[in-house]
Amino acid sequence: MLAIGIIPARYASTRLPGKPLIDLGGQTMIQRVVRQAQQANLQRVVVATDDERILDHVRGFGGEAVLTSPDHPSGTDRVRDAYEQLGIAADCVVNIQGDEPFIHPDQINALLDLFTNPATQIGTLVKPVVSEDELLSPHLPKVVLDGQGRALYFSRHPLPYQRQYPQSEWLAQHRYLRHIGLYAYRPAVLRALTQLPPSPLELAESLEQLRWLEAGYSIQTAETALETIGIDTPEDVERALRFLRS
Template identity: 90%
Template sequence: MLAIGIIPARYASTRLPGKPLIDLGGQTMIERVVRQAQQANLQRVVVATDDERILAHVRGFGGEAVLTSPNHPSGTDRVRDAYEQLGITADCVVNIQGDEPFIHPDQINALLALFADPATQIGTLVKPVVSEEELFSPHLPKVVLDSRGRALYFSRHPLPYQRQHAPTEWLAYHCYLRHIGLYAYRPDVLRALTQLPPSPLELAESLEQLRWLEAGYPIQTAETELETIGIDTPEDVERALRLIEARR
């Protein structure tokens, strides 16, 4: 199977401008993401950016990068742009978040394994929720699955609602799942997803994957126990630096 990893990386960020180029213990964030992805079962890892500084930086440390339009409304659109620029035919395209410097190769490989089934059109990861803080954080979307491991719904609110128990008891009575925002697609499905208009559920929850579900695209999931840390704020940077230091 020919699998391509594409990492969308924008320079502009409301809370953390220029975050792909932030230094994290001697490497920029984008270099850390690239190096982690290169250890997975991917034939190529490509950064998709709208900024010449990021493009030059990635090429400078030996990575592969392409320049995409600055007008893409989402990372999915940027991934499609980059894939089409590559001019190749892959079996699977993986969208790797550019602000996840601790993404683990095994997480990417778990996603790729889903595509051994020809019925898989879109794949993503889920992780068991282990704390009330995770469960009730609107910044950590939750997901409910059917019996085949396909996503039924994603929400920023804990699902399911347990009517018979107090919210402080919910984790004791149900295994809640948190969504990890790593995606993989068949190339034709990726192209079709970028042509869909925003949907009512997507607009309500501000979760792009709900647009795909509303349009009838099944999303297959794989479970991971590995933790990742997204970098969105200066506080996240400090937390990442502490983790890097602890691992040395």
Template identity: 85%
Template sequence: MLAIGIIPARYASTRLPGKPLVDLGGQSMIQRVVAQARQSSLSRVVVATDDARILEHVQGFGGEAVLTNPDHPSGTDRVRDAYEQLGVAADCIINIQGDEPFIHPAQIDALVQLFAVPPPPPLATLVKPVVSSEELFSPHLPKVVLDAQGNALYFSRHPLPYQRQHPETEWLQQHRYLRHIGLYAYRPDVLTAITQLPPSPLELAESLEQLRWLEAGYRIQTAETELETIGIDTPEDVERALQHLRGQ
């Protein structure tokens, strides 16, 4: 099975300009993401960037990168652009966040394995159990509810389900909540189709792109992980990542 990992990496960032090139203990963030992805079962790992500085940097450390249209509205669009430039026929495409320098190879493999069993799902993503009230009520950590087969029913920045019969302090004791981990897998034909969909009402309300796909009728299968990752969005996150590296 041919599984390709594509890492969207934009230079512009409101809170952390040049984020992919930020130094984390002697390696750039994007270099660490590539290194982690290469330890998985992926056949190929490619960085999709809108900036020549990132392209040259990735090629400089021996990585593979392609230059994409700078006007793409989302990482999904950038992944499709890069895949089309590669000119290969993959069985699945994994969208790996470029600001996750500690992504676990096992998390990538969990999604690849879903596509190894016929029939492959149209789309797949990761979920993780919520372990604290801080996670549960944070609007920055989307939650997800699943059907009995592990397919996503809905994603929300609000805790779902609402525990009508219990105070919020008891919600975690009453229900097993799941949060969404933003690692996506697509069948190539589905990737092409979803990038042609217009923004949907639920997506605009929650600011969650995956709701567009659900509203359009696409099934999103999930795999569960217990592993934690550290996303980098702010200078404070960089310091937290450096502390993590010092503790390794």
């Protein structure tokens, strides 16, 4: 199976400008993401950026990068642009978040394993919720699955709502899952997804994957117990540096 990893990386960030080039213990964030992804079962790892500073930096440390349009509304659109520039026919394309410097190769490989089933259109990861803070945080989307591990719905609210128990007991009564934002797609599905208009559920929850579900696409999940550390604020940078020192 030919699998391509693409890492969308924008320079502009409201809370952390120049985020991909931030130094994390002697390597930039984007360099760490690339090095982690290169350890997975991917044939190529490519950074998709809208900024020549990132492009030059990635090429400078020996990575592969392509320049994409600055007008893309989402990372998914940037991934499609980069994939089409590569001019190759892959079996699946993995969208690896550019602000996840500690993404584990096993997490990427778990997604790739989903594509041994020809029926898989989109793959993503889920992780068990282990604390009430996680359960109630709107910044950590939750997901409910069918009996075959396909996503039924994603929400920033804990789902299911357990009417018969107080909220403090929900985690003890049900196995909740949160969503880890790593995706893989069949190339034809990726192209189709980028042509869909925003949907009502997506706009309500601000979760792009709801657009895909509303359009009838199937999202297969794989479970991971591994934690990730996303970088979105200066406080996240400090947390990552503490992790590196530990």
